[in-house]
Amino acid sequence: MILKNFWKVINRPIVGLSPMDGVTDPSFRFIVARHGRPDLIFTEFVNVETAFFAPDAFIKDLTYDEIERPVIAQVYGRDPELFYPVAHVVCELGFDGIDINMGCPAKKVAAKGSGGGLIKTPDLARRIVRATRAGIEHWVQGQTLLDIGIPSELIQKVKASNRLRSGCESPPARLPIPVSVKTRIGYERNVVESWIPTLLDEAPAAITIHGRTLAQGYKGSADWEAIARAVEIASGSPTLILGNGDLRDMSDVVRRVRETGVDGALLGRSTQGNPWIFRAKEKAAPGLAERFAVMLEHARHFERHWGTERFVAMRKHLAWYCSGLPGAATLRSHLVRVNGMNDVVRCLRAYELSIAERRPPTVAAESGVDFACEPAPS
Structure with missing residues (x-):
């Protein structure tokens, strides 16, 4: 309206x-x-x-x-x-x-x-x-x-x-x-x-x-x-x-x-x-799970609207989401080369595993990202 x-x-x-x-x-x-x-x-x-x-x-x-x-x-x-x-x-x-x-x-x-x-x-x-x-x-x-x-x-x-x-x-x-x-x-x-x-x-x-x-x-x-x-x-x-x-x-x-x-x-x-x-005044800074969930939602929306042929324009957005994350430079270096949703999912899964290996099990479990509804790796 x-x-x-x-x-x-x-x-x-x-x-x-x-x-x-x-x-x-x-x-x-x-x-x-x-x-x-x-x-x-x-x-x-x-x-x-x-x-x-x-x-x-x-x-x-x-x-x-x-x-x-x-x-x-x-x-x-x-x-x-x-x-x-x-x-x-x-x-x-x-x-x-x-x-x-x-x-x-x-x-x-x-x-x-x-x-x-x-x-x-x-x-x-x-x-x-x-x-x-x-x-x-x-x-x-x-x-x-x-x-x-x-x-x-x-x-x-x-x-x-x-x-x-x-x-x-x-x-x-x-x-x-x-x-x-x-x-x-x-x-x-x-x-x-x-x-x-x-x-x-x-x-x-x-x-x-x-x-x-x-x-x-x-x-x-x-x-x-x-x-x-x-x-x-x-x-x-x-x-x-x-x-x-x-x-x-x-x-x-x-x-x-x-x-x-x-x-x-x-x-x-x-x-x-x-x-x-x-x-910012009503909500705490997003945790890793929320940040990654929004990244995936953003990438999915972009791919649906523009198609994979234009996905290169999504790379800068994904890179911006990395700001403040531990190991951001490495994650960013992978995300600026993705060509579609499957690539994004693979990058984020790999990052999750690397984070889990460096943290106590309880902390790693709490920060886990749900990829269940995302595309499987090809």
């Missing part, structure tokens, strides 16, 4: 999963939603052009599960005319919101004027927000994907994706979804004094600000003072401000919320291999 403008009713401070290219795919999001339960979840960003030139990839990237709600589709590009129809598609897919990426520092994105490149073209950025909102409004008024010339192949894939997830080909009601923006404090220098007011003029439901410039990439430290200034600028407006950058754990989130007055924060790299981070 779509949540009508959840930004207005969600509890604050908001602690959500940040969009990460190549990371927050459908399997990662499912695992985080199931085991971490963040307040909201963003997809990894999807190029608006792929809706027309690679519809299968577009739908695959925007596949989600109902347990992820509220779930927001993040898109990027530089052509307002493409954001208009893509907004229709995002609505038809039943997302709770649409987020426009105006902060990605990748050269292949920013150099083309997309992502963080839009900071240098504020007028274009505003036109993109307007086109997105217009697309949503016209969809709510009854305009169909066929009416605006969406290719039949994509229309059928949208229907199939909806059927698979909810049992229905279309959302139960045409409700407007909110538009938000994720950006940075500037391109080469801090320009929040001019950039944030520009975005606020378009009244997005929320603006998430990463505390680095585009030129910094992920080097140096996030400037939370600049984020605090953005909060001051947005004071009195209906737009929520979320912060992002260098948040290692929930204590960092609490501290930054208190220091800056942000309405919430998005966690990014600290969630990699650690879906439990959102529940």
Whole structure:
């Protein structure tokens, strides 16, 4: 069920999963939603052009599960005319919101004027927000994907994706979804004094600000003072401000919320291999059995969604789960060479045996992983 403008009713401070290219795919999001339960979840960003030139990839990237709600589709590009129809598609897919990426520092994105490149073209950025909102409004008024010339192949894939997830080909009601923006404090220098007011003029439901410039990439430290200034600028407006950058754990989130007055924060790299981070206050750190069970669940979901031909992309996730384990380097060296679920099971079984040999019998038994429901070695 779509949540009508959840930004207005969600509890604050908001602690959500940040969009990460190549990371927050459908399997990662499912695992985080199931085991971490963040307040909201963003997809990894999807190029608006792929809706027309690679519809299968577009739908695959925007596949989600109902347990992820509220779930927001993040898109990027530089052509307002493409954001208009893509907004229709995002609505038809039943997302709770649409987020426009105006902060990605990748050269292949920013150099083309997309992502963080839009900071240098504020007028274009505003036109993109307007086109997105217009697309949503016209969809709510009854305009169909066929009416605006969406290719039949994509229309059928949208229907199939909806059927698979909810049992229905279309959302139960045409409700407007909110538009938000994720950006940075500037391109080469801090320009929040001019950039944030520009975005606020378009009244997005929320603006998430990463505390680095585009030129910094992920080097140096996030400037939370600049984020605090953005909060001051947005004071009195209906737009929520979320912060992002260098948040290692929930204590960092609490501290930054208190220091800056942000309405919430998005966690990014600290969630990699650690879906439990959102529940740190209510749940002890996972033991080996739980960690391995989640690794297997994640790998199984990934293989089912992408197939073994894409399993290489799962390796980095498995490696992240190894952080803090005894003998992590050795286990990681094996997991980064796996090609499917059977390989993962073999690696974890071997690790379990090696741990059992080094521990007293009672300790080894307590930490055992149940592989009963997993594939047998081939």
